[in-house]
Amino acid sequence: MSTALNSDRSAILKQNRASRSERLLRAMRTPGGAVFILLIGLLAAIIVLNPSFGEPSSFIRFVGRTAPIAIAAIGQYFVIVGGEFDLSMGSVVTMQVIVAGNLIGQDDSKVIPVLVLMLVLGAFIGLVNGLITTLLQVPSFIVTLGMMLALLGLVLYWTGGAAQGNPADSFRQIGRGGIRDVPVLDIIPYPVLILTALAVAAFILMRRPFGRMLIAVGDNPAAAALAGSRVWWVRTRAFMISSLSATVAGILLVGYAGVHPSVGRGYEFTAITAVVLGGVVLGGGRGWVLSAAAGAFALESLFTLLNFMGVPATWRDTVQGAIIIIAVAAASQSWQRKRKGASSAAHDEQHQLAAAPPPAEGTEQGGERV
């Protein structure tokens, strides 16, 4: 009994003193890490099916065109890890696309003012979502669903549901252009640069007090409130980040695709799928921001793979639905086991400590718990 326990404890100790590579390996076994392996597997499968996809210049273009959905997934991550949902994301994208198309027109001088206006608008929508959710205590599912419909109605009213003219080319360059004549890659699309910058910013933000607090709020809002964090303001900021990221995605999509009321349709669910696929737990408190972005890439790679395999696009929704269910099931199973495993080990330890006189080497082992 006690020898078994000893080996258990030394295992915990070993875990925490493990080398960097071992820790990386362990991280890869969590749902948030597994998505990277899935992504690599999918990309490998695509390249096997179609070697030209692996050429640097076509691969970087793939990254570029996936950037908007990855950015949306990063934004959605903040809301989900904080324990809420943002269903208004797709409509925000659509609205921003229409705003850009209608307000900029062919006038280059309006690009900057309208860009600023769009960001302000995005932040404002997030603020409204956040304040209604937190201060009026309306479930975010309902608030953002309402916001989604309200914005969609506005777009329909504004456009009648049909395409408008594209805005000036200088504006579209943000989503369509890139740094040309780069060796090997041929082109670095601006969306790739923007995605990289935002991913780094998000990564840093999650390591700052705001990020820590957001995870605490998502895990247990009551405890976080008792510990002194302003839950409403933390969550509201998460909603603002989400709407702003939808705005950026919209700006990139105007460039990439052009103005059409169907741009952004279903974006909220694609983003949520990506986040879930990245191993982030619905309900909040667990998950890594970069895994959410990786989830977006995995999802798009999967669609590309299905496309190359000749699967009609009509099946895409089915695949997406299956993924949501499987990913959530796998993630919750995995996190639960981990939690159970960790806590039961801890309980055993305490049991042992309380029941029997501590063994001589117990002090140094007991102190190092996760």
Add this chain to the structure above:
Amino acid sequence: MRNNSVRAIALAAALPLVALTACTTTDPSVTETTGAGTGSPAASSPASQDWFDQALYDTQNQQRSATFEGDPEQPYLQYIAGAMTDTSKFAAQGPQKVCFANASISNPWRQTGWITMNQQLKALQGSGVISEMETRDAKDNDNTQIADIDYFIAEGNCGAFVISPNSTAALTQAVERACQTGKPVVVFDRGVETKCATTFIHPIGGFAWGIDTATFLSEKLQSGDKVVALRILPGVDVLEHRWAAAKKIFEEKGIQATDYFTGADPTEIKKIISDELATGDVKGVWMDAGDGAVAALEAFEDAGKPLPVMTGEDEMSFLAKWKQTGIDAMAPVYSNFQWRTPLLALEKIFKGEQIPAEWVLPQEPILVDELDEWLQRNEGMPGGHYAKFGGEDLDGYPEVWQQRQIP
């Protein structure tokens, strides 16, 4: 260890699901060519065989070269000689109220037509033919449109019905109910499965479109070349007919055509083309409607690939892009001026004049030698405008169309 086993189980559960989707879904594209109806669940995606109608194909093929009665300067009043309807029983004194059940204005083609129709309405109100037109927009929903028509029958106090059906089968009974009121019923654009309407107004049709476009592409391309077919949505007869005819011709000429549904979403279109370009050369692009044509061409530009031979539509954005890039292209036309005709038909009906029972309007594609002329005639029009809108003689031209004042 437990973590691993759970994940293994989840993955094991996921794999067959994905594999299953992959297996069953690769079927339709294969079975489609050999003949649908093996009863596999994959048959849910409508096989174009269902829509192919040899008799209609032959009729429309002939109508492409038919002579049209009437003044070519007023194509919206031209028709192919055939059975006429006697409307003397509908002759009416004074201005009449018209009730219009519209499928939607959710695409630029319908919006352009809707603008033209309203300007035509103003003209007929001015001449004392029509007192007012009450319009209900079904927003692409069959149920809404059926309810709209029933509302008109019950409380609309309508002197005449104009119906632009949302879909063919679903609206048939509602149109029949409208016919039973004894008031004139004018159906236009998409058809219904009843001949009770006073007149059914439409351009030649989808098969003619498919024949024009697929013949053009197969003349410009070689056997074995790849064509990507971008389709908006399944299940609408005018669109399905376009593809059914084109598919038949592509198969006969050995052109490899792959079709996709895009929902007219430019993001989708660009992704589809990029993926296709990554798999191999794409020589041609076929579209069942021009919405999104520019995005398709941009995908070639962005990938740095030679531009394809292409068929779009007479939408200004496509015509401008065609001119600017100098690609080898043609613009099939689903005559937008047909939106004027229902109201002009009512004018004749209220006078008791004979009108064609099936009013087939001209449908002439724009070829490269006419491109400049159509661009010039529509100078200053927005991208979503349709070159053959046929409203040049109406009040408000060109400002109303230029500013796209949607009523």
